[in-house]
Amino acid sequence: MATNDYYRTLGVARNASEQEIKTAFRKLALKHHPDRNDGNKESEARFKEAGEAYEVLSNPEKRRIYDQFGAEGLRAGGGGRGPGGFGGFQNADMGDIFGDIFDNLFTDAGGGHRRPRSRRGADLKYATEISLEEAFAGVKVPVNFDRTEVCGACGGTGARPKTGLKKCPTCRGAGRVQYAQGFFSFSQTCPDCGGQGEVVTAPCVECGGSGQEKKSVSLNIKIPAGADDGTTLRVSGAGDAGLKGGDSGDLYVQVRLKHHPHFERDGVDLLYSCGLTVAQAALGGDVQVPSIEGEKVTIKIPPGTQYGKVFRIRDKGMPHPGGKQRGDLLVKAVVEVPTDLTPRQTELLEELGKTFGHEPPAKEKEEDKSFFKKILG
Numbered sequence: 227m228a229t230n231d232y233y234r235t236l237g238v239a240r241n242a243s244e245q246e247i248k249t250a251f252r253k254l255a256l257k258h259h260p261d262r263n264d265g266n267k268e269s270e271a272r273f274k275e276a277g278e279a280y281e282v283l284s285n286p287e288k289r290r291i292y293d294q295f296g297a298e299g300l301r302a303g304g305g306g307r308g309p310g311g312f313g314g315f316q317n318a319d320m321g322d323i324f325g326d327i328f329d330n331l332f333t334d335a336g337g338g339h340r341r342p343r344s345r346r347g348a349d350l351k352y353a354t355e356i357s358l359e360e361a362f363a364g365v366k367v368p369v370n371f372d373r374t375e376v377c378g379a380c381g382g383t384g385a386r387p388k389t390g391l392k393k394c395p396t397c398r399g400a401g402r403v404q405y406a407q408g409f410f411s412f413s414q415t416c417p418d419c420g421g422q423g424e425v426v427t428a429p430c431v432e433c434g435g436s437g438q439e440k441k442s443v444s445l446n447i448k449i450p451a452g453a454d455d456g457t458t459l460r461v462s463g464a465g466d467a468g469l470k471g472g473d474s475g476d477l478y479v480q481v482r483l484k485h486h487p488h489f490e491r492d493g494v495d496l497l498y499s500c501g502l503t504v505a506q507a508a509l510g511g512d513v514q515v516p517s518i519e520g521e522k523v524t525i526k527i528p529p530g531t532q533y534g535k536v537f538r539i540r541d542k543g544m545p546h547p548g549g550k551q552r553g554d555l556l557v558k559a560v561v562e563v564p565t566d567l568t569p570r571q572t573e574l575l576e577e578l579g580k581t582f583g584h585e586p587p588a589k590e591k592e593e594d595k596s597f598f599k600k601i602l603g
């Protein structure tokens with residue numbers, strides 16, 4: 227009979243050591259424990275079988291009788307414990323083994339059974355827009371948002387202060403209840419009070435029993451110098467309050483940079499497009515460009531500067547986040563072809579053109595104009 231072959235039930239050899247038997251039983255007990263199998267009947271049966279087998283094989287005297295006479299021998303009272311053989315769960319080792327197993331199981335798994343059902347509060351996200359100048363210098367921005375806080379009236383219990391709580395009748399305040407499963411007795415978190423040991427008899431009128439309330443808050447968040455578009459700051463614990471003593475969530479503030487009329491940002495460097503007249507580009511000279519601090523920086527443009535040439539001004543860019551160093555200001559030469567020339571400028575450019583061997587452009591003839599007028603109506 228398979229169910230009476232205790233060695234087979236535990237999956238150990240007939241000459242298995244005490245330790246091997248103990249290990250095999252732990253493994254089975256963990257696998258088939260009712261708490262982990264949602265009341266599955268087969269698991270429950272396997273769990274019970276393993277318990278029976280272990281009780282016999284872990285006891286040297288019972289094991290000897292079992293080896294010699296089989297399960298029948300034990301039932302006949304040969305185990306010396308009277309009829310029934312394993313009618314109770316008196317074996318001290320068994321308690322130890324379960325103590326170990328369930329301590330490990332539930333402490334390692336995050337303490338679901340040993341602690342009240344608390345829950346961490348939600349993280350909140352907020353976006354704020356700052357100017358490039360503010361990102362350069364660092365800035366404190368007011369951040370206004372709604373979050374869940376612990377109810378001030380009841381301190382999060384959800385009960386009317388002083389009178390609204392009573393000792394949980396189910397667990398008598400212990401927060402845990404004992405229950406029997408087959409041969410074994412277990413303790414688990416009290417289902418009625420969730421491990422709190424107290425139940426609410428009259429809910430808090432302020433929060434309606436939730437223990438939480440919505441609040442509008444305003445925080446000044448320091449955005450460090452050098453923050454970039456997309457930089458996200460975490461303000462630890464500034465999110466929604468946790469439930470029943472759980473930790474608060476965090477607040478994430480995402481930085482957005484406003485478009486700047488002069489500068490483009492490239493990491494820690496700043497780009498500036500500097501308009502040059504044809505004369506400046508050709509002849510060279512000093513040119514003033516703005517800096518992010520609002521001052522003017524003079525740069526020397528060499529004669530013959532081409533469109534797109536980039537001049538680097540060291541340490542006039544954005545600060546490295548958290549550091550003392552700065553990026554550079556990159557000045558791009560944008561040679562502008564003049565439009566709307568004055569008669570004098572036209573004259574001079576024609577003059578210049580001649581030196582390059584160009585003919586001055588032919589004047590539009592009156593008859594051509596009237597010809598197009600006819601065609602186009």
Ligand SMILES: [Zn+2]
Pocket residue numbers: 377378379380381382384385430431432433434435436437438
């Ligand atoms: Zn309340």
Ligand SMILES: [Zn+2]
Pocket residue numbers: 394395396397398399400401402416417418419420421422423424
């Ligand atoms: Zn309770």
